Amino acid sequence: MHRTKVRIVEDALDANNTIARANRDDFDRHGVTVVNFMSAPGAGKTTLLERTIASLDGVRAGVLEGDVEGSMDADRLSALHVPVTQLNTASGFGGECHLDANMVRSAIPELPLEEIDLLVIENVGNLVCPAEFRVGEDLRVMVSAVTEGEDKPLKYPLMFRACDLVVINKIDLLPHLDVSVERLEANVEAVHPGVPTMRVSARTGEGIDAWRDWLTKAATQVAAPA
Amino acid sequence: MHRTKVRIVEDALDANNTIARANRDDFDRHGVTVVNFMSAPGAGKTTLLERTIASLDGVRAGVLEGDVEGSMDADRLSALHVPVTQLNTASGFGGECHLDANMVRSAIPELPLEEIDLLVIENVGNLVCPAEFRVGEDLRVMVSAVTEGEDKPLKYPLMFRACDLVVINKIDLLPHLDVSVERLEANVEAVHPGVPTMRVSARTGEGIDAWRDWLTKAATQVAAPA
Numbered sequence: 326m327h328r329t330k331v332r333i334v335e336d337a338l339d340a341n342n343t344i345a346r347a348n349r350d351d352f353d354r355h356g357v358t359v360v361n362f363m364s365a366p367g368a369g370k371t372t373l374l375e376r377t378i379a380s381l382d383g384v385r386a387g388v389l390e391g392d393v394e395g396s397m398d399a400d401r402l403s404a405l406h407v408p409v410t411q412l413n414t415a416s417g418f419g420g421e422c423h424l425d426a427n428m429v430r431s432a433i434p435e436l437p438l439e440e441i442d443l444l445v446i447e448n449v450g451n452l453v454c455p456a457e458f459r460v461g462e463d464l465r466v467m468v469s470a471v472t473e474g475e476d477k478p479l480k481y482p483l484m485f486r487a488c489d490l491v492v493i494n495k496i497d498l499l500p501h502l503d504v505s506v507e508r509l510e511a512n513v514e515a516v517h518p519g520v521p522t523m524r525v526s527a528r529t530g531e532g533i534d535a536w537r538d539w540l541t542k543a544a545t546q547v548a549a550p551a
Numbered sequence: 552m553h554r555t556k557v558r559i560v561e562d563a564l565d566a567n568n569t570i571a572r573a574n575r576d577d578f579d580r581h582g583v584t585v586v587n588f589m590s591a592p593g594a595g596k597t598t599l600l601e602r603t604i605a606s607l608d609g610v611r612a613g614v615l616e617g618d619v620e621g622s623m624d625a626d627r628l629s630a631l632h633v634p635v636t637q638l639n640t641a642s643g644f645g646g647e648c649h650l651d652a653n654m655v656r657s658a659i660p661e662l663p664l665e666e667i668d669l670l671v672i673e674n675v676g677n678l679v680c681p682a683e684f685r686v687g688e689d690l691r692v693m694v695s696a697v698t699e700g701e702d703k704p705l706k707y708p709l710m711f712r713a714c715d716l717v718v719i720n721k722i723d724l725l726p727h728l729d730v731s732v733e734r735l736e737a738n739v740e741a742v743h744p745g746v747p748t749m750r751v752s753a754r755t756g757e758g759i760d761a762w763r764d765w766l767t768k769a770a771t772q773v774a775a776p777a
Binding site for chain 2: 365366367393420449451452472479502503528
């Protein structure tokens with residue numbers, strides 16, 4: 326009896342996971358695959374979506390755009406005629422440095438879940454806290470720009486460990502940097518053995534087909550409409 | 552009477568500012584100028600210190616290195632024979648995404664305050680929370696790498712508003728980016744009118760003399776040994 330009570334209290338205390346499960350149930354009910362998309366500020370998340378989100382083969386995609394303030398990224402993606410919903414952590418959420426399950430829940434009534442197969446949640450640019458909060462996603466993807474240096478997996482291991490895919494962006498700049506993409510990949514492997522990585526340049530388009538294919542497959546393989 | 556009591560309670564509740572003032576008193580007593588050095592992950596803070604910290608004219612400098620985990624940056628700076636103290640937020644501070652006054656206070660016994668004129672506190676790489684916590688510093692400097700894009704001041708305005716100087720780094724990469732440094736500077740000015748900026752490349756050394764001069768002047772003009 327005592328043991329059961331303790332377990333219930335612990336579950337209830339972890340409010341974020343409780344709400345994340347409720348979000349997940351809502352997404353599952355509509356057959357929507359959800360990707361939590363994370364990176365440091367300026368790693369290229371929005372550009373990677375601009376390059377792909379409107380041209381996924383047979384997949385209708387939408388975006389939930391998380392920012393502390395402003396709607397610049399949402400405006401960029403709306404121009405592609407993709408449904409985009411803006412979520413600002415500065416309005417009502419104290420300027421938080423990450424999205425949590427409750428923030429995402431507050432946006433669910435605004436999401437066109439009936440009309441999409443894939444929802445990409447673009448998190449606040451931050452390599453620490455976003456990795457600590459499940460929001461109800463199926464998959465987690467992070468972007469690591471080579472311009473940030475090859476040591477980032479070792480300095481922010483939780484983020485790299487939390488992901489199902491690491492997209493290594495800005496490889497067009499490698500000739501101009503003192504950075505080895507091989508050492509970056511070795512550091513990713515050291516903190517998260519076996520996690521898939523892909524090298525891309527959102528600017529030149531190199532590797533973008535593989536990223537588009539990954540998003541398409543994620544939407545069609547994970548989703549199981551009720 | 553009532554009014555006085557309320558004020559005292561409010562002051563006491565803001566524990567971070569109370570501790571930051573205590574830190575500041577300790578630094579002042581030793582005539583040490585303190586710079587809180589902030590940026591997104593991988594913007595080049597450590598390289599900017601490597602380029603300058605051991606060659607400040609007449610200024611003895613030390614570094615307090617803040618990271619979630621690891622001591623890679625501290626090891627790089629120790630190689631320059633500068634006193635470096637490591638502060639990890641993962642050990643005892645829950646993996647926080649920023650330094651606060653209490654974390655810095657915990658490191659003060661380890662700092663060689665008698666032997667230095669300038670302490671640079673290299674904060675955790677993050678554009679949100681570090682700006683919210685005073686740690687007892689005299690001055691706040693942030694680094695914005697041009698590779699992060701020109702929109703960062705508009706998306707993370709609190710960080711840009713909190714600073715006494717914005718160092719714009721990685722300008723050697725401008726020929727290879729779709730980024731205008733003039734628009735970046737205009738966005739800095741829009742959110743923090745009048746804040747000084749300087750363009751540098753920690754990689755090529757361009758603009759580094761101005762950054763070294765700024766650190767030297769900060770240490771000699773602010774410090775007022777007791």
